[in-house]
Amino acid sequence: MTGLFIFLGIFVVLIVWGVHIRNTIVRYFNATKRAWAEVTNFERQKVKTLEALETTLNQYTQFEKSTLEKVTELRQQILNLNVNNTDISQLQQIEKMSQELIRSLNVVVENYPELKADSLYSKMMDDIQKQNENVGAAITIFNRNVELFNNQIEVFPNNLINTLTLSKKAIRPFKDNLVNENFDYKPNF
Amino acid sequence: MPIDTVQEALNIRRKKNTQVFRNIARLWDAGQKSHSAQDLLDALHPWREDHNLRFFNVLPYLLAICSITILAFGYFLHPHIQYIWSFLGAFLTGFLAYLLYQSQDPLTQVIRYLEQRMVILRYGLQFQQLPGYLPIHAQPVLVLSKLKQYFPLFNRGTESNEITQYASVTWNDGVTDHQVLLFQYHYVNEIPIIQDQSSDKKIIKEIHKDLWGAFIFEIPALGIAVSNQRSRFFAPYSSKWQSSDILINQELNIFGVNQHQLAKEVSPSLTLKLHDFFQHFTGDLIYHHEEQILCYLGEQNLFQTTSKQSEIHDVSALRGHLRTMTMPQYEKFQQFMLNLIK
Numbered sequence: 001m002t003g004l005f006i007f008l009g010i011f012v013v014l015i016v017w018g019v020h021i022r023n024t025i026v027r028y029f030n031a032t033k034r035a036w037a038e039v040t041n042f043e044r045q046k047v048k049t050l051e052a053l054e055t056t057l058n059q060y061t062q063f064e065k066s067t068l069e070k071v072t073e074l075r076q077q078i079l080n081l082n083v084n085n086t087d088i089s090q091l092q093q094i095e096k097m098s099q100e101l102i103r104s105l106n107v108v109v110e111n112y113p114e115l116k117a118d119s120l121y122s123k124m125m126d127d128i129q130k131q132n133e134n135v136g137a138a139i140t141i142f143n144r145n146v147e148l149f150n151n152q153i154e155v156f157p158n159n160l161i162n163t164l165t166l167s168k169k170a171i172r173p174f175k176d177n178l179v180n181e182n183f184d185y186k187p188n189f
Numbered sequence: 190m191p192i193d194t195v196q197e198a199l200n201i202r203r204k205k206n207t208q209v210f211r212n213i214a215r216l217w218d219a220g221q222k223s224h225s226a227q228d229l230l231d232a233l234h235p236w237r238e239d240h241n242l243r244f245f246n247v248l249p250y251l252l253a254i255c256s257i258t259i260l261a262f263g264y265f266l267h268p269h270i271q272y273i274w275s276f277l278g279a280f281l282t283g284f285l286a287y288l289l290y291q292s293q294d295p296l297t298q299v300i301r302y303l304e305q306r307m308v309i310l311r312y313g314l315q316f317q318q319l320p321g322y323l324p325i326h327a328q329p330v331l332v333l334s335k336l337k338q339y340f341p342l343f344n345r346g347t348e349s350n351e352i353t354q355y356a357s358v359t360w361n362d363g364v365t366d367h368q369v370l371l372f373q374y375h376y377v378n379e380i381p382i383i384q385d386q387s388s389d390k391k392i393i394k395e396i397h398k399d400l401w402g403a404f405i406f407e408i409p410a411l412g413i414a415v416s417n418q419r420s421r422f423f424a425p426y427s428s429k430w431q432s433s434d435i436l437i438n439q440e441l442n443i444f445g446v447n448q449h450q451l452a453k454e455v456s457p458s459l460t461l462k463l464h465d466f467f468q469h470f471t472g473d474l475i476y477h478h479e480e481q482i483l484c485y486l487g488e489q490n491l492f493q494t495t496s497k498q499s500e501i502h503d504v505s506a507l508r509g510h511l512r513t514m515t516m517p518q519y520e521k522f523q524q525f526m527l528n529l530i531k
Contacts, residue, residue, distance in 0.1 A: 028435060035433040038457055130458075137457035141434040148435050 021161045028149040029168055035142040039174075042134045043078050043094060049127045050075045056121055070101045088172050091139075095176065098132065139174050146173045205245045206291055212242060212504065216299045226310040229303070233508040240503035244291040252286035300501060300510075304494065307511050312519065313358050320357040320368035322406045329355075336370075336404055340475055340484040341423055346376025348395070354492065360523060362531040368406040371491050371519070375399050402472070402486035403522070408530060411454045412446040412478030417467045425478055432460045441467055446478050462529045469525055483530065489518045 054071050074097045081090055105125070150170045153162040162168055219232035256279045263275020308314050319329055333352050337343040343350050354373040359366050376398055381391040414426035421427075422444040430443040430451040437460055445451035466474070472487025495517055498510035 031433060031435045031438075038433050042457065134456050134458045137461045138433075140461060141432075141437075141457050145433070145435050 018161050018165075021158050022165050025149075025152050025158065025162055025166055025168060028145065028152050032142065032145040032149045032171060035138065035145045039091065039135065039138040039142050040081050042131060042138050043081055043091075046098075046128060046131045046135075047075050047078050049124055049131065050078075053121075053124050053128075056118065056124065067101070067104050070097065070104060074098060074101055088174050091174060092176065095135075095139075098135075102128070102132070143173045146171045205241070208239045209241055209244055210295070212236075212238070212240075213295050213299050216303060216504075216507075220299075220303050220306045223306065223310065226307060229307060229310060230508060230512055233504055233511070236504045240505055242296055242504060242507060243502045244293060244296070246290055249286040249290035252282050252289065256280075256283035256286060300507065303507070303511060304514065307514055308494065308516065311514075312516060314356040314371070315358065316354070316356045318357050319355075320359070320370050320406060322368035333372075336482070336484075339477055339480055339482060340486075342402075342473055342475070342484065342486045343374060343376075345378075345398075345400075347378050349375070349377040351375050353399075356492075360527060362527045364531070367408075367527075367530065370404040370406075371401070372403065373399055373401050373490075373492060374486065399490075400472070400486055401489060401491040401518075402484065403491070403526070405483040405485075405526070405530060407481050408476060408483040410479055410481050411476035412450055413454060414444040414473065414475045415463050415467065416442050416444075416473040417471055418473060426475065430455055433457070434460055434464070437464050440464070466525045466529045469521060485526070489522070491519045491522055492516070493518050 050071055054068065054075070057068055057071065074094065077090070077094050077097060081087060081094060109121075149168075152158055153166075153168050153170065215238075216233075219229060223229035223232060259275055259282060260279040263270065263272050263279065266275070305316065309316070317329070319327060319332055323332055333355070337350070337352070343352075351374070352372045353375045356371045358369050358371065360369055361367070378396045378398075380394045380396060382394055383391055412426070414422045416422065417440060420442055422442075425446050426444040428445050428447050428451060430445055430448070431438055432441075432443060432455060441463060443451070443455060443460075443463070445454070463474075470485075470487050470489055472485060472489075474483070474485045476483050493516065494514050496510045496515070497513040498506055501507050501510055
């Protein structure tokens, strides 16, 4: 009789442990989804500022067309960013364009002292700066969550529980390809 | 006291101690006249006199030994010499030893003064002064009491809750000046301990503890409280917030006035900055919900100084001590707090 209780006890403990692991995987997955939603949310916040920036730049009729086109294109890319699924490649594209736009604005604005002195323009640039800072932080949080989630589903025995109950796949973290291209060193993973 | 005067006169007349007294006077003067940390160090080198910073008490110690010896021998020789004479002899030599003994207090005092002066000159800390941001005529006691009311973190002691030491300083993050008031909070708790099971006798044990922190002024009133010590916070910061970061949720507790305000204010950037800060500090941090003040209270001693020199017996050692003296906790606090608030 005692043996039966011990057997049942071990069985119950194993089930509780398995449920705990499964729930942790679900919690981590949801936290990663939320982190991704924050990345897209902060990217979307930039759209409004970019619209206002486009209007302001249009007032300077002789302003370089290429920069204006960059603003429009970036806005469009952000609007196309998938909120529900982690679309890393598109986010990489947006981040690259965003960096290029800021760089070209900083160069071009030197030729337009009136624009540089425009308080509305400086406020918009400050806003973009803050939004970029938040996007950067949101991406960091997303990557940290991705690492924890991937660890959670890949380590033993969690991988067994995941395969049996959830079948979640490892999420690809965000990488800045532009920065990676500048490194000679390439990690072998 | 006449005895004190006699003692002082005797000590000054002893040649070696006279030089030490002269060194002490020069050190006080150097401290008062210096306008920068380098000025103070330059005033100590070259010294061009005897460097010694230790009073010679060989004679008083010998006299004290003599006194004890006379007392002991007198006891054994009392069949031949009346004990009263030995006792009188011992008393006189003992009293002379007392008169000639020079305590190290004047040295300790001047070293403390120079250390504090160095902190003022190097770090810009103004001890027992309120920041310039507050009205000039404000009474420090009233201001501190008001600040303690704004942040009910100061009720840990059942018997006493005092801000015993404070210093104002201005920080610059490259763009803005921030007025800061650093403080040491001392609290006392009384715990009754039943001594005996059979009787009702209780021993009251006092437990004294210190915490250190800072009030930072002209900070946006975000209404957020963060802690890595407590899992609940007092009103109005009673609404708990889960950030999107799994790690931060495991290590930090974030509270606010309500969920709407928290969703608006706790951005990813602020979340990461808070995490960076609390990786190095243990305590509570509050952005006030109405006043533009931030308060941090934690366990690290922000006034702690360290130096490579431990024993100070001469002016060169004192200079080395002052030169290498730093406030590591304060420096770290300034760095991470500026990163958080800018």
